[in-house]
Amino acid sequence: MTTAATHTASTLLDSRPEARTFSVQDLLDGVARGRVRIPSFPRGLKWDRMHAKLLLESLYRGYPVGTLLLWETAAPAGEGRIGSLTLPAPRMENALWVVDGQQRIVSLARILLAADPDADGFALYFDLDTADFVIPSVTGKRRTDPSRWMPMTVVLDSEKLMQWLFDHAADPGSRQRRDTAIQLGRRIREYEIPAYIVRSDDQAILRDIFNRINSAGKSLDDADVFDALNGARFQGRPSTISEISSELENLEFGRIEESILHRLLRVLLGLPVVEGARSEPPRLADTEAEEAYRRTAATASQIILFLKNDAGIPHYDLLPCKQAFVTLGRFFQFHPHPTPRSRELLSRWIWRGALKGAHQGNTVSTRKVLARKVLAHILPDSEERSVDGLLEMVKDRPVVIPDVADRFNFRCAASKLLALALLSFEPRNLLTGDRLAAGQLMRRVPSVHDSSPLPQIFSVRPGESDEYEGYLQSAANRIFHPPHQGGIRRLLTGITDPGLLLSHGISTVAQQRLVAGDSAAFLKLRAEWMRPRVQSFFDRHVRWDESDRPSIASLIIDDEAG
Known part of the structure; x- marks a missing residue:
């Protein structure tokens, strides 16, 4: 392993990095030809379309968008994939690997180089009346007034742009829109992005440069x-x-x-x-x-x-x-x-x-x-x-264990333990009767206000009695089941199979109170039914009363080792 101690002041670049600028057109031409490469080792792509939209707005307005760091070195032949793009990557001795600037270059490539204006998840259009970048959800509007909405995939190539304008020249308002489109294309294509190009065979130097750049700015994970x-x-x-x-x-x-x-x-x-x-x-x-x-x-x-x-x-x-x-x-x-x-x-x-x-x-x-x-x-x-x-380290029994009447917060370990206990009942789908798999249940996207994949049976309503509101906030009001548009409560009232109810910790008596509209009694009865079974579930896993001795085989000493 190479340690930091080996990187001293004597580690110098043979030549200073070349400072130059790339127009967006030249930069993306390099991406398309395989000269500019996106390696796997810089930052993982974490931008979404809104980040990319802000980048395009900055280019159009002439705002600074930061400096690139490129490493000029050999690159093997292969095939590059960026979003919906599949790009040839021939062997080169002077490829430019993107060390810093991956998010920006990938976003520009996905928006401007895509073959189909609607094929990529970063696709954008330009509203020529409001001078604004928009997502492709304006399909209906594009049919009624197609010359207003220009796909960004025609902007990088001036011939493509002129052909698109020619195809839409007969539409109303085309003169003003044409001028706006031409200005947009010129401002995007000719925008100059500054870059440093490092030439060195020593990867340690490049890594040190990247680390120092990262330390000087916003920290990465x-x-x-x-x-x-x-x-x-x-x-x-x-x-x-x-x-x-x-x-x-x-x-x-x-x-x-x-x-x-x-x-x-x-x-x-x-x-x-x-x-x-x-x-x-x-x-x-x-x-x-x-x-x-x-x-x-x-x-x-x-x-x-x-x-x-x-x-x-x-x-x-x-x-x-x-x-x-x-x-x-x-x-x-x-x-x-x-x-x-x-x-x-x-x-x-x-x-x-x-x-x-x-x-x-x-x-x-x-x-x-x-x-x-x-x-x-x-x-x-x-x-x-x-x-x-x-x-x-864990030999002493806990003084208190999670209880089904405790406040349920899926971010906490105690609530995750209660969720596992509910899962041990082998919950079944209330509509089909099929057993629900954990992965299927955990795919639910929690809401902003509720981080749990377990939906509530009753919505939490402040102002109820203290005991009832406590049950509303507890695991007794949670169920391992996919959300249902009509509400989980309505599904539960129509179940006639006792075994299906018990797979969710609900006894027949508890369901009767639910049907009668006595939600407080339902939650209390459900908690009482679940409590001993949750305790038994924990006992089966911790086995406090059983010996923790290792296997007999491990205690036998080999004669030759004695």
Whole structure:
């Protein structure tokens, strides 16, 4: 691994970066021909169409849009993909790799180079009457007055632009619109974007430049910075943390946060879980980076399968504390094939720590200390002692466990535990009777006011009795079911199958109160029915009253080792 200590003042560029400007037309011509390349290692594309619209407005108005940083070096033959575009990328000795400016160049390419004006998710039109950039939702208006709405895909090529104007010349108001269109095309095509071109065979220098640029401006996420410095230009996948996250979605466990995968990657490299405020990101050789990404993806897959198959946690968003994901990564790094007994005990550790709140810290500093203490118990030379050390940290039973009448807030670990308990009832679709899968249920998009994928049976109405309002805010008023336009409450009143009701923790007696319109009694009866079953669900996972001894096989000492 290359460390920061090797980058001293003696590390100098052979020649100063070339400062020059590129017109938008020349820049995108380079993109189309494969001279300007978008590598995988700078910032992941996080802009949407509104960001791109603001960029086009700035170009049209003549506002500054920042400086590009380009690296001139050799590039292999291949094929570039940008949004709906597939671009040829022949082998070149002097390709310009975009180190800083990816968001801007990708946005311009998707808007101005797309073959079809409506084919790309960044597509824009220009309203020639109001001089405003608009999205393609004006289809109906374009039919009635087509000369008013100019697709941005004709702007970059002056011949295309003139042909479009010729085709619409007979429409009313065409003279004023023609002048506006010509002015727009000229201002966009001829806009000059400043750039620095660095020529050096030393990737460490380029990474250092990027890191310094990033430090001087708005900070990126730690995962973005790591990708920027270490994501190599190799052809294999995954080559960024974002790609790892995308590939893991094939395991139907939801999307793992890139920040968690970055922490996992750091742990597998033997680095502190969280990067210090004054420490520099690690800089790896291309082969080291490729191996780090590959190992992180493989370990994350192993963690996911353990959580689903052994711990009974079917989705990432239901994991009560995300730091446990990173801890499991360290364990599987040292002990990739744990015994069934170790897997059982690790599952107890997950659940006990979640119920006690032992897996989480309230501040960044406490999370750092907690991670350091937990990871210290994982020993490379002993699987059993590692498991025993983790269990020792959560040996005391919690004074209070989550209750179905507690206030439900899906952002909190306690509410995620209650959600898992509700899921253990094996909920079925109230319309079809089919069992609902966790992934299907978790795909619900929460509202601005409610972050939970579990919709409410009754809307929360302030001003009710204290007890009733408490139940309205609790898990007793939540249900694991896709939202229904007519309301979940109406569906429940028409169910005649007792088993279907019980799959949602609703007894026949509780349903009778619901039909009678006594919502307070319904919620109370549902809570009373669920409470002992939720307790039993937790007991099955934590197994406080059972022995935590390792397997007998692990206690047998080999004669030759004695």
